[in-house]
Amino acid sequence: MKTIPFLRPRLTGARFEGKAIPLEFLKDLSALEEMIVEMAKFFFIKDHPDRKRLPRGFTEGIELRLSGLDEGSTIPIISLVVTSATLFPPEGQAYLERARDEVIRAISTTERHQGITGLPGKALGYFNRIGRSLRDGEAMEFPTPDGQGVARLTKETRRRLLLTSTDIRELTEEVTIRGTVPEVDQADMTFEIGLPDGRKVKAPLEPQYLDTILDAFNGYRTAARILLRGVGRFNRAERLLGLDSVEHVSLLDPLDVPARLEEIALLKDGWLDGKGQSPPREGLHWLGQAFTSYYPDDLPLPYIYPTPEGGLQLEWTLGVHEVSLEINLFSHSAYWHGLSLDTGEEISQSLHLEEPSGWSWIVTEVQRLLGGVA
Amino acid sequence: MNDDTLLLRQVHPTWIQSGRVTSQVFKPTPKDQQCLSVYNGDQITPADSWRHFTENLGCQSVGVLSVSVAECRQLNLNARPDPGPFPEHAVIDFGQHRGAQLEAKAKQLRALAVQRGWQYQV
Numbered sequence: 217m218k219t220i221p222f223l224r225p226r227l228t229g230a231r232f233e234g235k236a237i238p239l240e241f242l243k244d245l246s247a248l249e250e251m252i253v254e255m256a257k258f259f260f261i262k263d264h265p266d267r268k269r270l271p272r273g274f275t276e277g278i279e280l281r282l283s284g285l286d287e288g289s290t291i292p293i294i295s296l297v298v299t300s301a302t303l304f305p306p307e308g309q310a311y312l313e314r315a316r317d318e319v320i321r322a323i324s325t326t327e328r329h330q331g332i333t334g335l336p337g338k339a340l341g342y343f344n345r346i347g348r349s350l351r352d353g354e355a356m357e358f359p360t361p362d363g364q365g366v367a368r369l370t371k372e373t374r375r376r377l378l379l380t381s382t383d384i385r386e387l388t389e390e391v392t393i394r395g396t397v398p399e400v401d402q403a404d405m406t407f408e409i410g411l412p413d414g415r416k417v418k419a420p421l422e423p424q425y426l427d428t429i430l431d432a433f434n435g436y437r438t439a440a441r442i443l444l445r446g447v448g449r450f451n452r453a454e455r456l457l458g459l460d461s462v463e464h465v466s467l468l469d470p471l472d473v474p475a476r477l478e479e480i481a482l483l484k485d486g487w488l489d490g491k492g493q494s495p496p497r498e499g500l501h502w503l504g505q506a507f508t509s510y511y512p513d514d515l516p517l518p519y520i521y522p523t524p525e526g527g528l529q530l531e532w533t534l535g536v537h538e539v540s541l542e543i544n545l546f547s548h549s550a551y552w553h554g555l556s557l558d559t560g561e562e563i564s565q566s567l568h569l570e571e572p573s574g575w576s577w578i579v580t581e582v583q584r585l586l587g588g589v590a
Numbered sequence: 591m592n593d594d595t596l597l598l599r600q601v602h603p604t605w606i607q608s609g610r611v612t613s614q615v616f617k618p619t620p621k622d623q624q625c626l627s628v629y630n631g632d633q634i635t636p637a638d639s640w641r642h643f644t645e646n647l648g649c650q651s652v653g654v655l656s657v658s659v660a661e662c663r664q665l666n667l668n669a670r671p672d673p674g675p676f677p678e679h680a681v682i683d684f685g686q687h688r689g690a691q692l693e694a695k696a697k698q699l700r701a702l703a704v705q706r707g708w709q710y711q712v
Contacts, residue, residue, distance in 0.1 A: 438608075439608065470608045471607070471608060476607065480604075483604065487604060488602060488604070489602070489647075489648075489649040489650060491619070491621065519607045519608070519610050519612070520607065521604065521605055521607065521612040521614060522604055523614065524619045524620075524621075525620075529612060529613075529614060531610075531612060531613065533610075538613065538697040538700075538701065540613060540693060540697070553690055553693040553694070553697075555693070555694050555697045555698070557697075557698070557701055560694075562690055562694055564689075564690045564693075
């Protein structure tokens, strides 16, 4: 067995900060191997138009392996390993290295908006899998072939690479979807997900998720929703067409905050019978993050409603207490009002929800109104 | 209109979540000049008020809740006919109640209406 150093992409972003690689990312590296091998074959045939077949052993008995992690950082060490008993033609290694360099060059030129040279359009389809698990703020950084720079594959670069090829009609992305289950076809083992905008898309029904999907289906009329993670298929205009695979499904709380915010995000100006300002998307995003960060899981979730002024009103019914929290999504200020329907006792408080102390006040007050039960 | 007259209030679909309506249903918006539009239940049934609201006025409603004139008076809110827009139109006037007082009135009206139950629901 012969081991040859081949590639050392540096992984950056939040998930890679612990000097560890999420297992799901190995799929991306596997797809990268597949692409490089196929490109090596492509370049060989291109250089030898007179030949109909590849030399024996050109790809068999060789593979790219993850042979380690660079000490002190998140750099997977990928080696070219020759396992075949047959002699490995020296030119095979050269073509693999050329393929590697062309793939990196394609990433680099796309990142710098300089177009792509060297790769056939169809080959770019491999980027449907390479880099698919990258999230916002994450990147795979490859040293460029000239040793002078770095080519960064990000979600955005990957998307541009795919759109460069007119052969590619559909793109795949890892998605997280919240929706209803209006239809289940147990014969075809598929189900439909009702999206917040009213559209429905089809997904494969994996046996391990059957019970959860049926629960959501049976609860459709009471707006039962699921959280689904999987691989979505999009057209070039970024419209979700369906799910290629499903990797996680769970039933959501009926008052799930992100799901409700997604619904509210669809409101247009004039939503309240001609009146009613649509809430700002940035504000909804901010609230979703802040709520997740500061509101404990064990407290009752609020009901959430839009206000005519483009804000939100969160409401809780806590025993005899009726509580509202009106939030200005532009200034991130809020107004708390609690009323005891028994005694008429009221509590009003202006809050700044940019500050953790504002959320802390809310949490304390909800706990107090619950009688310290939570 | 007398103490027993029910004042019918339409509920916008966005103002109901998992079957619970917001207290905003009973709170006048700044543009309403402190007056909450309702239907006079002595002159129109809840179902007909829904039809009028959705078909004649072209507005959205998932159903009709109500409070009585007496309940409004107990909360120091003046309810009166206001046939200007259409004959069955009435208003609950919040007068000088603003801020926390307005919030409290809206919550109390909502609680009374929910306790009475849906007068009509789609």
